[in-house]
Amino acid sequence: GHFKDSEKLAQTIQAAIRGSYRLSKLQQDSVNVILGLLAREIRNLEKMIKEIDKAIEDMVETIPEYQCLTSRPGVGKVYAAGIIAEIGQIERFK
Known part of the structure; x- marks a missing residue:
């Protein structure tokens, strides 16, 4: 299925990482940047999926x-x- 709230998903992953491993500030900052980028990518992919679904619907x-x-x-x-x-x-x- 599609992710309903990619920001919340990223926050959940961050919390899981914090609870599992002790990361230095540099590592934590890196994780935060990467998760932010991934959340943005998920939003972009969800938007593309909606556009493709609409195009398919229009065609058929x-x-x-x-x-x-x-x-x-x-x-x-x-x-x-x-x-x-x-x-x-x-x-x-x-």
Whole structure:
């Protein structure tokens, strides 16, 4: 799944590191910088995932099978698009 709060995740990791190992100030500062960069990268990746999900949804909305699949409980927009991508032209199974 996606991370709901990457800042909180970074803080949790920092707390775990502090509780597990004694780090010098230089090491702790390095860890903080790296975790900050990783949190920012996670946010950027989450944004990209949302953009890709939206692009996929826009592409497949007009496909009749998409409407049928998304009408089923538990089948979301991206999952339905994945099924369509795997199956391809449904007519080939007739």
